[in-house]
Amino acid sequence: MLTIEERERVLAPLEEAWTLPPRAYTDPAVWDAEVEHVFRRDWICVARVDQVGEAGIQLPVDVAGQPIVLTNATGGAEGIRALANVCLHRAMPLVDEPATGRHLTCPYHLWSYDLTGRLRTAPLMDGCAGFEVGDQQLPEIPVEVWEGFVFVCLAPEPEPLAPRLEPLRRLVADHAVGDLVIGGTIEFDSPWNWKLLVENFMEAYHHIGPHRRTFQPIYPAAHSSVPDNEGGPWSLLRMPGNRDDLDGDGRDGLPFLPGLRGRQRDELLAACVFPTLLFAPSSTLAVWYELRPRAHDRMLLRIHLLLPPETLARPEIEAAVPAILDDIDHVHREDIAVNEGPWRGLQAPLTGQGRLSPLERSIHQLNQLWLDRVDPGR
Template sequence: MTRHDSSLRPIDELRANVAQPFERALAMPKSVYTSEDFLAQELEHVFAKEWLCAGRADALPHPGDYLTLEIAGEPVIVLRDRDGKLRGLSNVCRHRMSVLLEGRGNVRSIVCPYHAWTYNLDGSLRGAPAMTLNETFCKEAIGLPQVRVEDWLGWILVTLNPDAPPPSVALADVEKLVGYLDMGSYQEHFREEFLWATNWKVLAENFMESYHLPVCHSGTIGGSVDLMKMTCPEGLPAFNYHWIVKNDTVPLSLAHPSNTRLQGDERRITWLLSIYPSLMITLTPGYFWYLSLTPDGPGHVKVLFAGGMSADWCADPRAAEHLAGVKALLEDVNIEDKGCVEKVYQGLLAGLSSPGPLSHLERPNYDFATYLASRIPD
């Protein structure tokens, strides 16, 4: 029986894949990208149990500011309540189960678009028209179920899992690695959402490795990359990472001249953090951008793409100009990435395709595969 025997379940193929040492590793088996059954397991055992990113906390500055998302098929609202606290709530009315809010915005209360049942910002039911003749109706006994949400270093993290360790514990090693950059003080300046025709893991893996940069990004950033000067360390249980030491080509990627706290290479290292399962962060001393990924069937991924600047760069008189230049570059890079990751998914569906051996620069991909294999039970 071979490592990619088609008679095996996708999880068995994946376990066989990561049972090999990294030096002999292949790319993940095709079935883990294309199988509806494997996606259902991912939604149940990964997305419904881990902390997922809904965006940045500073994007919801005022009481009533909200955003919506879906976690493993569960509609969720994240909002700022009247006391300034972040809250997670079910986005389904307790009456006839209509979805309540869509997109982003600001509300004084949450009003169901079907029968106008109205909820306070803490999820309690404020009012329900024409319910006085129902003898079982008790307004105080009906409210929107609460969903766990935390502000972790400025990131809004949400989970359906009541037993998940808090992010401060689960992601303590992230803070040890990049805490000197004080992510919590960075401010978000743009946020976009789009849908790409590929599996969510293809896009995640694309972020995790820089092996593709010289070719996929030959029109933008590829020319500045020397593959033989890159290192990809072994990842940790909750994330993998690698880094690039930048030159002075993009001033915004460096510490601001007024910043005297950061010293040496701290002033110019760009970190690429892949926080499992689906938060991908590029973090520099001057700016950050990130992707938060949500599966939409095996062949599509919903992408939250956003970013902004560190506090000292936000105060710079030319900050908007610098950010506009970086944003324009990132948009071009996204176009290149979209073409590459959609081609990969097309290839995954081909009958003659098969996984090939990994480069030493794809160590993060192997660690990601190991993580997934550990989360899917028998």
């Protein structure tokens, strides 16, 4: 897929490394390989636990062409299941929109399943030889919850995710991201390759460009750093702030996350769990970038504001949330320009690989993970 020279440039130590070649982003055949070797193999984040924690919930999601419905028969994180959202009769998807109720009823011929995926009723099937309603079960997909994020994995008997994320969990533990809940959401149709957004999210080098008036004065590009991930399926970008006075509240006027001390109260973090979970804890809140890649040239992006329940319960927060979402929207629009631009540039015939800055260590780490799966040089 990549030439020997292109591979060597990606695999080189960071100081000598280059980006992925343009067709890693633009070629539909590479997307097909990603579907097969990444999105149908790796753990994929599809929800927050507070979206699916209630008994009776039914949340449809799609992973690499597999419709899935997240259900919860009993309530609580332990009750979360992921079922194939495709009827066992003639393949009609069962649930199109988020819903609540004790049954998943197919709109085609009204076969009805309980929230564990067992078929309960199938009208007018008398005379169908050897057909027992109670024997029919929707395929179940492995689920794991990590720091409040709900992951599914389409691979049979996948290796558990949490042990491989333990170093990352320790690095973000004081933010207690697992305790945060969604306080607001904005949505963007994003007609470019998903890796452009991931790479942009995971480097602060560009603070000097599109964010020179927003992030750069607060979180200077040159102060950012990335710890070694030892090849684990994650990356972390640290962006220390330059605020002197750390008394009172955070820069946005919200109370500090309760576990943070000292300089942690003026640091922005950005984390990626490969391939598509992106979240960024600040000193007062976190944002979750929910990426849903659809093709090599399109994805849906939802940016969720995550807050501690105590902050969400404060009376003034209702008025504050729209302003926080406006700020997030403003910064993301600065990023859209530098996603759309490279998307155009990557399609140009004279474009090739580019050199990485030492500040782009996360991109180097994520490229190793990508290459290992999509083009391991077999």
